[in-house]
Amino acid sequence: MHPDLERVLFTEEQILARVRELGAQLSRDFAGRNPLFVCILKGAVLFMADLVKRIDIPMEMDFMATSSYGESSKSSGVVRILKDLDRGVEGRDVILVEDIVDSGLTLAHLRDLLYHRRAQSVTIVALFDKPEGRAVDIQPDYVGFQVPNEFIVGYGLDFAERYRNLPYVGVLKREVYARS
Ligand SMILES: O=P(O)(O)OC[C@H]1O[C@H](OP(=O)(O)OP(=O)(O)O)[C@H](O)[C@@H]1O
């Protein structure tokens, strides 16, 4: 385990097993609809890569980059779009692929934006859901795991851009984020 972690919440094996289940479920539910999977960078990059390998129906991918945490463990409350989609979403069934729903501000903003752009449907798939973090009322449609109200890192999730490369997910020691 990385020395900056207090404990591991999910091992690589547990994560990949759950991602496989989510892929099978989405493949069944979106058969015949050619959904557009939108990866919310950077946090969702590892989840997206593993999830799409488990989708066995026609689908497309696009990428959006947002940032609201920066160097902090608390949301700034402002969702900045650093990179937008390459193509329009009018009439499309969009599946937003997120690593975590915490305050819900990122997904509430993106869902409204995509409906404003006339997507036919917007479905939210989040590997992790932290219900106690919510500042706005939004529920993901598909969830991998619920997590406690603590700051977690690994498998794409960062603190100040670090730890994204860990293949497992754990709780960051409080002293690590308190000292910056
Ligand atoms: O529900 P919320 O409180 O909005 O938090 C969730 C969002 O915060 C993180 O992104 P961040 O802004 O840190 O950018 P990153 O993905 O590049 O780390 C995470 O990847 C989600 O996109």
Ligand code: HPA
């Ligand atoms: O717990 C978290 N860890 C990393 N990034 C995050 N963005 C929102 N919540 C978190």
Ligand SMILES: [Mg+2]
């Ligand atoms: Mg982040």
